[in-house]
Amino acid sequence: MFDVEVGNGLFYYxxxxxxxxxxxxxDLDESQPGLGxxxxxxxxxxxxxIG
Structure with a gap:
């Protein structure tokens, strides 16, 4: 388990x-949809x- 503070750090997990x-x-990668x-x-x- 990771001790992740909710915020920007969680985004990268x-x-x-x-x-x-x-x-x-x-600079978006055109081979990826949306923002890539x-x-x-x-x-x-x-x-x-948890849903």
Whole structure:
């Protein structure tokens, strides 16, 4: 288990992908849908998901 404070840190456990801003614009990967952020299963077993 991870001791994660709710906030920005939790984002990086749940999602993969991080669009980078260049000259005030997001440089998006055109091969990825939307902002190029995907749900990661890397740490899925480390969290209890309560629905």
């Amino acid at each position: 749940i999602f993969e992908g991080d669009p980078v801003a260049k000259n005030g614009y997001l 952020i995907n749900i990661s299963d890397k740490y899925l077993n480390s969290f209890d998901i």
